[in-house]
Amino acid sequence: MIATKTQPTQRHRKKGISISEFLVFTFPLLIFLLILYGTLLWNVYVSMANWVSTAPDFTFKGLQWYKFLFGQSRFWIDVQNNFKWLIIGVLPTTVVAIFLAYLLELAPIKGVESYVRTLILYPVAMSFVVTGTVWSWMYQPEKGVFNSILASMGIHSPFTYTNDPKTATYWLIVIFIWQYLGFAVIIIQSSFRTTELQEMVESATVDGASKLRILISVIIPNIRSGILILVSLLLINSLKVFDIVWIVTRGGPGISTDVLATNMIVTAYDQRLASAGAAIGVIIFLIAFVLVIPYTLYALRKWFE
Amino acid sequence: MKSKSKTLKVIVIIVLIILTIVYLLPIYVMVTNSLKTLPEITQRTYLALPKQPQFKNFSSALFGSKEFLIPMARPILNSAIITVSVTFLAVFFGGLGGYYLSRTKSKFTRVIFILVGIALYMPYQAVIIPLTTLTARIGLINSHLGLILCYMIINIPLAAVLMGTFFLGVPRELEEAAEVDGSSRIQTFFKIVIPISIPAYASVAIIIFTQVWNEFFIALTLVTPKTQTVQVAMAMTEGSTISPYNLQMAASLLTVSVPLLIFLFLGRYFIRGVLAGALKG
Numbered sequence: 001m002i003a004t005k006t007q008p009t010q011r012h013r014k015k016g017i018s019i020s021e022f023l024v025f026t027f028p029l030l031i032f033l034l035i036l037y038g039t040l041l042w043n044v045y046v047s048m049a050n051w052v053s054t055a056p057d058f059t060f061k062g063l064q065w066y067k068f069l070f071g072q073s074r075f076w077i078d079v080q081n082n083f084k085w086l087i088i089g090v091l092p093t094t095v096v097a098i099f100l101a102y103l104l105e106l107a108p109i110k111g112v113e114s115y116v117r118t119l120i121l122y123p124v125a126m127s128f129v130v131t132g133t134v135w136s137w138m139y140q141p142e143k144g145v146f147n148s149i150l151a152s153m154g155i156h157s158p159f160t161y162t163n164d165p166k167t168a169t170y171w172l173i174v175i176f177i178w179q180y181l182g183f184a185v186i187i188i189q190s191s192f193r194t195t196e197l198q199e200m201v202e203s204a205t206v207d208g209a210s211k212l213r214i215l216i217s218v219i220i221p222n223i224r225s226g227i228l229i230l231v232s233l234l235l236i237n238s239l240k241v242f243d244i245v246w247i248v249t250r251g252g253p254g255i256s257t258d259v260l261a262t263n264m265i266v267t268a269y270d271q272r273l274a275s276a277g278a279a280i281g282v283i284i285f286l287i288a289f290v291l292v293i294p295y296t297l298y299a300l301r302k303w304f305e
Numbered sequence: 306m307k308s309k310s311k312t313l314k315v316i317v318i319i320v321l322i323i324l325t326i327v328y329l330l331p332i333y334v335m336v337t338n339s340l341k342t343l344p345e346i347t348q349r350t351y352l353a354l355p356k357q358p359q360f361k362n363f364s365s366a367l368f369g370s371k372e373f374l375i376p377m378a379r380p381i382l383n384s385a386i387i388t389v390s391v392t393f394l395a396v397f398f399g400g401l402g403g404y405y406l407s408r409t410k411s412k413f414t415r416v417i418f419i420l421v422g423i424a425l426y427m428p429y430q431a432v433i434i435p436l437t438t439l440t441a442r443i444g445l446i447n448s449h450l451g452l453i454l455c456y457m458i459i460n461i462p463l464a465a466v467l468m469g470t471f472f473l474g475v476p477r478e479l480e481e482a483a484e485v486d487g488s489s490r491i492q493t494f495f496k497i498v499i500p501i502s503i504p505a506y507a508s509v510a511i512i513i514f515t516q517v518w519n520e521f522f523i524a525l526t527l528v529t530p531k532t533q534t535v536q537v538a539m540a541m542t543e544g545s546t547i548s549p550y551n552l553q554m555a556a557s558l559l560t561v562s563v564p565l566l567i568f569l570f571l572g573r574y575f576i577r578g579v580l581a582g583a584l585k586g
Contacts, residue, residue, distance in 0.1 A: 017409060024491050026417070029402030032461045033420050036427065039435035039458075046434055056438065100320070107317045108310075116321070118572065119328050124579070125568035127519035129536045130557045133543050134331045137338075137351060145334055148350045178327070183579060190580055211313075236426045243521045247543055261522070264430045269526065278434050285431035289423065296422045303418060303473070304410055 040285065047278035054272060065279040075280075078260045081169050082239060082287075085259065088173045089180075089238030094231055096177075097184035102215055104185070105192055120182035128179070132247030135175045136162070139248075162249050165256035172244050172257055180237065184230055191226025192219065225298065232295035239288055260284050339363070339554035343372075346550045359551070366555035373552040377559050380538035385563075386449050387534065388517045391456040396510050398457075399464020400502075404494055406465060407472035424462035429522045437526060447529045455527060456517050463516075463582070464509055470581045471505035472498065508578035511571060515564045535560050 017026070047066070050059040069075045104113050123131060138145040139161035150157040162168045192198075200222065204214045220227075242261035245251060251258035251266070260280055268277020334351055340358040369376030406418055436455050445451030475498060483493045499506075524534040539560045542548040548556070568575050 017405075018490075021490050025401045025405035025494075028398040029405070029421070029461060029465055030417070032398070032458050033417070033424060036424055036432065036458050036462070037420065039432040039439065040427070042435040042438075043431055103313075103317060103320060106313055108314055109317060112317065112321065116324065117576070118569075119324060121572075121576070122332075122565065122568055123328070125515055125564040125575070126561045127521065127536050127539075127564075129519075129521050129539045129543075130335075130561050131331070133539070133553065133557050134335050136543070137334055138331065143351060145330065145351050148352060178331075186576060186579065240428050240430075242430075246521075246525075247540060261428070261430050264433075265522075265526070268434060274434055281428070281431040281433065284428045288426055288428050288431075292423065292426050296419065299422055300415065300418060303406075303469075304415065 043278050043281050046275055047282050049275050051274035051278075052272065056274070061275070065273075065276045066283075068276055069279055069283075074255055074258065074263065077255055078258050078263050081257060081259045084169050085173060085176070085238040085241055086235055088170065089176050089241070090231055090234040093177050093180055093184050093234055094227065097181060097188050097230070098215075098220070098227075100181075101185050101188040101192060102219065104189065106211065117182070117186065120185060122182070123179040124183050126179070128175075128243030129247055131175060131179055132244050135178075136248050139163075139171060162257070163253060165253045168249055168253065168257045172248060173238075175244050175248070176238060176241065180234060184234065187230045187233075188223065188226055191223040194222075197222050228294060228298060232292055235291045236288060239284065239291065335554050335557055338551060339366075339558050341551050343549045343551050362551050362555040363559065366552045366559055370552070372549050373556075375538050375541050375548060375556070377535065377538055377556050380533050380535045381559065381563075383449065383532055384518055384535040387452050387456065387532075388514055390449070390453045391460060391517045392510050392514045394453070394457055395460040395464040395513050396468070396506055399461050399509070400468045400499070400506065401494075402461065402465035403468030403470075404472050404498065407469040421462040421465055424459075425466060427459065429459070433523065433526055436523070440527060446527075447531055449532055452524065452527055452532060452534070455523055456520070459523075460513050460517065464513055467509040467512065467578065467581050468502075468505065471502060471509075475502065504574065504577075505581075507571070508574040508581065511567055511575050512578035512582065514567065515575075518564050 045058070046056075048060060048062055048064075050057045050061045050064075100116075104116060107113065141147060141157075141160040141163055144161070146161070147157040147159065161171045197219065200218050201214055204218050209218075240261065241259060242265075245257055245259055245262050246265075249257045251262045260283065264277050264280040264284070267273050267280060337353075337355055338346055338351060339362055340355040340360070342355075342359055345353070345355060365373050367376060367378045367381075402421075406414060406421070436458075440446050440451035440455065443451075445454065479497055479501070480490075480493050483497050484490065488496065519536065520534075521536045521540065524537050525540070528534055528537050539556055542553045542556050
């Protein structure tokens with residue numbers, strides 16, 4: 001190390017990157033990025049073409065398919081449902097995760113943390129296809145697990161869960177929260193564990209602040225970046241939601257739980273309106289892009305600081 | 306932050322009981338019902354225990370039977386081929402790219418980093434139609450290679466960010482010392498950086514493996530009967546007349562068993578991977 005410090009020319013040489021280094025390190029990543037963004041641009045073009053059957057038709061039609069979508073009530077139902085997912089999939093998950101992580105930090109019982117971690121994190125390893133399948137057993141109105149439990153307590157359950165068009169989307173979101181809560185908790189937990197924060201909590205405790213007070217005015221303001229990361233990841237995952245809806249309700253009853261992603265598949269592959277499907281893809285991308293801007297800027301600053 | 310309060314202890318215990326029920330109930334339903342006979346499921350409550358565990362349900366789910374027409378063995382094999390290939394290739398190329406991102410600070414690197422960052426969150430719906438056309442045009446629609454390629458395109462940026470996060474924490478002194486000894490950067494990477502980053506590679510491999518094994522949207526649009534993945538086969542058992550309930554649960558259990566076993570035995574790496582993706586990326 002001392003040697004490098006006394007050889008400024010050598011250090012200087014290392015700042016740049018030689019052609020062979022470029023080929024080995026950067027080139028493969030670059031190629032795959034090019035394909036990915038190439039397909040994205042291609043998709044944008046398809047959305048402005050006139051591809052309405054199995055055979056591609058690349059005649060330029062401008063924004064015709066976007067107008068077509070905006071004129072459909074189904075599209076607006078999807079957008080509404082996607083917003084329900086974005087709000088209810090993210091806000092309660094984050095709040096519950098913060099409380100749970102805090103409780104675990106305070107927990108005076110030995111071994112609780114590793115038990116809870118395994119208990120609530122295992123769904124992260126499961127696919128939504130399986131989770132969705134099992135949860136549709138939980139939700140069945142007649143024989144389902146929840147209603148049988150209620151019945152055994154002598155309660156005639158008024159809930160029909162995902163069979164009720166008015167509330168079906170919310171019951172689907174519950175599955176999402178169940179699956180992501182453990183993930184949310186470990187992200188919050190790890191942002192608790194900085195020495196600065198621990199010291200601030202110590203001194204607030206010495207000053208006699210209550211636990212809730214400490215959470216609200218010391219901890220939460222100091223884990224802002226952890227919250228930003230968590231909220232961004234949850235937003236993106238609830239925007240991309242497809243599997244749960246497809247498996248549990250396939251958009252039904254009627255189209256009451258339809259979201260943009262399920263509509264996209266139906267439009268592009270069942271109705272064979274590839275261009276309209278591509279347009280839905282572009283719209284989902286644009287929403288995702290807006291949602292991840294704060295996160296990307298944060299990551300960029302942090303990475304190159 | 307530890308506290309000694311009694312009320313707090315009570316609250317923690319109540320929360321623990323609720324969480325245990327909420328998180329074990331679905332697994333309980335899955336396991337017990339996968340071991341029942343069909344009449345036991347249809348005539349009694351789902352919560353009842355099986356009278357006599359029917360282990361043969363698993364062989365019926367794996368290899369098919371008169372009532373179950375979706376043998377899972379072939380899809381599991383397909384998923385294994387696709388997932389293992391993607392994991393190795395994505396981690397290898399992602400590691401190289403991630404090393405580049407973690408060691409240079411030029412404007413060009415920043416541009417690549419932004420492109421990678423957006424790629425991480427690319428909704429598959431925005432690229433699926435061109436991907437379908439592309440795999441068809443290059444004649445890969447009916448082979449595993451087509452799916453492998455599509456998953457690589459999506460997972461290499463993720464692997465690059467995750468690996469890069471770990472490389473940022475690798476002290477540069479080691480590499481500098483090697484380079485003073487006349488080793489080129491490429492040699493240094495393969496001889497010094499990779500060997501000390503094996504745990505990081507393991508974490509990232511587990512994340513990519515789980516993600517690809519569980520992926521459904523791309524698989525649903527791209528698979529053919531020959532390349533059907535485990536999630537697509539699983540989805541066919543849902544609400545279908547060709548699959549009795551007990552075998553549907555047995556198939557579910559088979560589908561989740563691979564990533565779940567990895568999680569239970571290599572949980573430490575799994576959590577590190579999740580945190581790397583979340584905190585520093």
